[in-house]
Amino acid sequence: MRDWRVLVRERLSASGDLPPGAEAIVDELAQHLDDRWRELCAEGRPDEEAAETALREIEARGDLVREVRRRGQPSQAPAGPGRRPWSGAWQEIRHATRSLIATPGFTLVALTVMVLGMGSAITVFSLVDAAVLRPLPYPDPDRLVLVGEQFPGRDGLGSVAPQNFLDWGDRQDVFDGLAATTSGSLTSRNAAGEPESLPVTRVSAGFFRVLGVTPLHGRFFTPDDEAQDTVRVAVVGYGYWQSRLGGVPDVVGREIETVEGPIEIVGVTPEAFAYPPGATNTVWLPYIVPPDQRGRGPYKSYYLSVIARLRDGVSLETARSRMQSIAADLRTEWPDWFSDGQSAGVAGLGRSRAREARPWLLMLLAAVGCVLLVVSTNVATLLLVRASSRSHELGVRAALGATRWDLVRPLLTESLVLCGLGGLLGVLTAWWAIGAVRAVVPDDVPGLATMAIDARVLVAALSVTVVAGVVGAVPSVLQFSRPRQVSLVAGGGDRTATVGRATHALRGALVVAEVAIALVLTIGAGLFLSSFLRVTGIGLGFETAGVIAAAVSPPGDVTSQHDPDVGLRRGQALLDIVDDLRSVDGVQRVAASGGPLPLSGGMSSTMMRAPELREAVSIQVSQVSPDYFATLDVPVLAGRPFSPADRDGNEPVVILNQRAVDQYFGGRNVLGQLVSVYGERRVVGVVGDVRHWGPEEDVPAESYLPLAQPGNVFGGTVIVRTTRDPAAILPAIRRAVWRVYPEVPPGRLVTLDAQLENLLATRRFNMLVLSLFGALGLIVAAIGIYGVIDYVVTQRTREFGIRLALGASMAGIVISVLRRVSVWVTAGVVLGLAGAWLLGSSVEAFLFEVSARDVGIYTAAAVVLAAVGLAAAILPARRATRVDPLVALRSE
């Protein structure tokens, strides 16, 4: 008895062991051959002859062997025609997933691109969302507005003077309450008895009501609290209550010990409340308008932030015009006070947030859009190449009656599964990245505190994923889902057929698009990098290395600010501190100034008169100790610096900076002349220009007065040049300050290098993000080109084999492959340059001394991209030269 199974197995397994799934084939064939043999025998044929004839049935066994091999692979069963559209959706997903796992190289590459793109996009989006897009976390946030001073010729709304706040409050009828806030500090004593400063927020009585907050415990402030002459009550934040007060239930009624006396806690804010959003609020105090700021005297101070809630039925426009007319009335009543011509302005509170940052944050969002576009294009390219290599299978399915939807479904599912997985991993990457960003980026970048993967960000990520999935499938679907009326002659084995022209053109178009977008991103990176380098290359006019500065806030209320005697005493106090510190180990030089920390802005200005000036001119002014210029390494260009002899009782003197001399005196020699700055003074020196506001701002005209002479000292900063670590000097500074002001904690201690870092923080952040995007664009374009060329080379293997056999050179083969790439890259570069040119004007505002159409940068970016593109093509192109002609020529 013949064992047909053995005979069948012998013939089928010539190319290796049979997989378990092939046993069914063996069974069926064995049965067939047995039936055939019996039939032949019944016709009278001899046994051996009948067996031989039967076995000839499986002689041409190419298709059988392929079938056997197929059984060894994971099931590739496609969805059959005629099913309801989404029946078996889960099966489709499983099939797509298996198909992706079966080609790990492709899947890994496509996923990497997606994860990098989605991850960076989601991270940046969550920052922008937190800073500008998310609605304010208060009830009815659209009704909240910011009310501010509007100065002619200046953008935006400025801080408000208390006098205006009070008058507006009395006269307005469009708001459900006007509230003012300002920052301040509270000095208490810590466990060691040392004075400790606590930052607090001072708010007017209507503040919490305007924001729609109710207290968790106790109450909020009332107008009675504001009518006191000093602060006696406080509201604490939830976090402060939990961490510093132990979260005790009877917190209302307890007291906070301060150097000015005890303050009673009257309420606690709810857990989720913070103002501004994301801030850590510790303690709230009532804002009490200082007596000398209730009437309109000679001094104006603008420091309040005023918010309001629109009354029901009142629109923003109505409120705006009403406030403007109130301001106009006030201008008429107090013409001297309103000599600057300012008015009142109203803007939505949400839109006012991060006002300066809004433009560049939105620009980052646009860059994110470019990144997502290039990633989607790349996914589409890779999927199209993948579909091309399955065109045979798809063609057969179409010929066997599959509907269009039956062909679209697997392509679409694969794309969605790929993008979905990429999106999920992208979210996880972003989640990690946010932690890293918070650790690295300075606090000045808005939105940093509250950026998170919240529901909004997840919804955005999901939408982008779905859109990318659908878009990614479009080219493959367009090419391979038309159930062509392929006559059934499109049999198997047609792998060497050259690819349809349309598909090829589509692939080329996708590569061109990728190159173009990548170029735009690269140019963007180049522009911002160049700006950043320019900014950091600008000399500040003084030396920051090794210099630390500490703010000293003398006690006493703000009213005595303009009392000349108080000013002198404060100036002397600072000089005493400087003397004290001179002898400290490690201190090379020490000086003081009567203004704020260097590089933090906020200088004072006043008017200067001089005989040769037709009118009074505005000039910055600060009071400094004799060693100030030496400590900061500011060059003295003419005359001399201050000396200990320049003090009260001797001739009043002033030093001007070069800018003042150029701007107001035509650059002439002004030494010895008399000018009037806080009184008549003689010019004794000219110093180099100092960029107090950092490298990007203009240098203003400045005057310096000696600390020891009457002037306008309201704060104070101690500046120390040292070789030691700042932390080692801090105790000495503290002791020096306490010897003079026992009740005052030193304010912030900073190194000037850190101050500079802060100023550059935003620009650095932008530069880093855009450089990352540019690099990403390059990588993605390279991957796209590599994938396509790799496929094309595979398709033309036979052709290359023939050419090599006919004597073509390796170089010739490589060049013929690269020729196509060059066309694509060139087209992409041209498109990208045009695109960047058109978009140029929209980023001009963010650049510094770099034109948005800088030819050098455009050229460099184009060269880099072309080089990357060609390099990406060379690897697969070289593979074309390693084709063994004999292998390629063997027919399939």
Next chain:
Amino acid sequence: MSITLPTRELKKGSTAFLILSLLEERARHGYDLARLIETRSDGTITVHAASLYPLLYKLERAKLIEGRWIEAAATRRRRLYRLTPAGRRALASQRQGWASFVEAIARVTGVRHA
């Protein structure tokens, strides 16, 4: 009567059609199908096992036919194939296609059925 045809290509393309129409009457196994094709075409079209079974598996994957193992006592197990509803629809569409094709050829060349 023998007809000269561009045999290989035409045969390859039309075998699936033949199989579907044979299965329309009733379920059959592979050997049955091969024999029927040969006898009903008077020997013009023969299909060997090496081409038949791969084609059956393809049609099965495309869900146009459905195969089932039948165990009978004392004999080997056989696989029986039957047409699915989708297969019926595909067959109808194929029939129409062929009918149009044949008519078109007839119009051009003047060949008429008996």
